[in-house]
Amino acid sequence: MSEPTVSLRHLLGLEGVSAQDIQVLLETGFSFREVLERPIKKVPTLTGISVVNLFFEGSTRTRISFELAEKRLSADVTNFSAGASSLSKGEGLKDTIQNIHAMKMDAVVMRHPVPGSTWQLSQFVDAVVINAGDGTHEHPTQGLLDMMSLQEKFGRLKGLKVGIIGDIAHSRVARSNIFGLITMGAEVTVCGPGHLIPPYIGELGVAVNGDIDEVLTWADAVNVLRIQRERMADGIIPSVREYRSRFGITNERLARHRKEVVILHPGPMNRGVEIDSDVADGDQAVILDQVLNGVAVRMSVLFHLLGPRESEGEPPLHPEEET
């Protein structure tokens, strides 16, 4: 039996990715999950493949998760982290693109503050590009790991009722979840402060409900987004107290609902703001599963975008050049 493959060259977002491709990525994710439970967690799949993790925005968690996934697959890993300062110094996309080109990397995992930056990168380099979060656009591997966690918990995605709670407008996690879940046949309701719900979000196929309790009654699972402290500093969210009482996932609130709603959070959490510590650490939360699934599904993505080519007997991506 031949390995199932995906029709993607890059992973830039979940918008437009077929249900079949998502299915394959999740299934392989579960296989790698098993690898990760073994005593020897490393497989030689990507030996000789070079991957650079290019992070123009601080994100320890996502970077470590990718790095771990790459190393478990035996890829050669290079890390490059640069704060927003290097961007403001004029290290533009063009330079990045040309550097990647010159370094003859096989894959680039990029986190960048500007929506579309990974798409632009993919237009100009030969390397496989994986979006690790481009501004407020998409974070496709987060979407995949969230779906993997839901699949693990419920055994299905089709027909599943998922609430996404919080600052939808500024959330790449929300977008990737929406695109992926809708494709997989789940129902999605977004919930949050009215001014943090984009006015046209309904056109993405989701319902909008500002009442968190109604959403909790309806949902099988809710994905609780991180509230950026800046929103409070900007005066966009009046206070922690008000946010917590209206939209926070608190123990009291969950206690009012008989149903066991599954709680996801992409991290890092603001405990005591969008989610109570007790909830985050409680039985309903799958937050730590998400972390493990994150590594597994990133291995799956790397495997499918970089691995099968060679196993099919095609030439290596960058054969040694004669000098």
Added chain:
Amino acid sequence: MGTITALPREVLIKGGMLYDPITRESRKGDVAIKNGRLTEPGEIGADKAKVIDARGCIITHGFIDIHAHFREPGREDKETLATGSQAALAGGFTRVCVMPNTDPPIDGPEGVRFILERSEDLPVAIHPVGAVTKGQRGKELAELLEMKAAGAVAFSDDGEPVQDGQMLRRALYYTRDLGVPVINHAEDVRLRAGGVMNEGALSTRLGLPGNPALAEASMIYRDLLLAEDTGSRLHVPHVSTALSVDLVRHFKERGVTITAEASPHHLGLTDEAVRDFDTHAKVAPPLRSEGDRQAVAGGLRDGTLDCIATDHAPHTVEDKEQDLIQAPFGMIGLESAFGMAHTTLGQMGLSTEQVIDLLTSGPARVMGLELTPLEPGETAELVVLAPDEEWTFTREDIHSRSRNTPMLGMTFTGRVRATISRGSWFTCR
């Protein structure tokens, strides 16, 4: 594709239809030019004259663009008065009003004179627009009366709106007797926030900051109220939303003496052009929804909007190869203006003659400029149009120093075959 050279001593444009936007009459007949002036065909030697085969073509008055950015002084790497004039000529334009957001801005009579002196020998006539406020900072009124006396045809802080309503009100009162318009780039910058594209389903999908239609419409509403209050001439540039068209229509019905323009890119493109994060499609005001696009075209059709103006805004390759947040707003538009406008307005049922009006008599009326009569003895200020010619817009068609446009590769119906102006001519291959 085409070349710009000195106008031959004698030119005969044969077999075309002459359309006069002053009289709105068409007639068949050859057009003869001798020493840069219109003459009777019998007056020139048929053997010596350069002949343009104009069968199937319309010969008419050269186009007037009342909204262009030629970047001189200060950003001559993007465009100069000279290179901008070449682009204009290639687009069928014989007169261009240049916006004052240069470096330094044109905010006094010296600046106005600088522009006029620098453009004396150019193939198109350049009309400077002066700034409304000193340095375009919106704080102090500029020397509007001196600038008018020096030759400014309008006032605008274009690029930036005059946010302060009191400032704009004063500017309107101050210029009431001058008979020239104040042009306010209408966007509420707070509502626009960091918007880099139209706010809609697509901006939501792409996660890009959206600029809502109401950021423009609410500012236009304020400006129209000020125009009504002061009785002064206000001109609304680059109307891009259905809401704005409705507002202009409403105030015109109330008898307020306002004028308004639409840009070709708002007629032929929608926010879908930003789909692939193309910085060339980043423009202010942004490309809008299909409904807005149709409403703007409808506004030109029913006379709510008075003219087409390009908002030609050159930027360097380096500027536009940045990401979407950092890249500047604007696209070039002179060379593609007629093709784009004629194609999209033609689909809306407008005749070629109506499109010509929107590029000649319409803008002339807005700016108080006189058209040159198409009569023997008058200066030849002409464009030759092939209304049925289908052509693909390519890099070779660009004469501007910059090439930032999302329209490359688009196919248009209607092409500029030749432009004759001030002793030069552009001829299309």
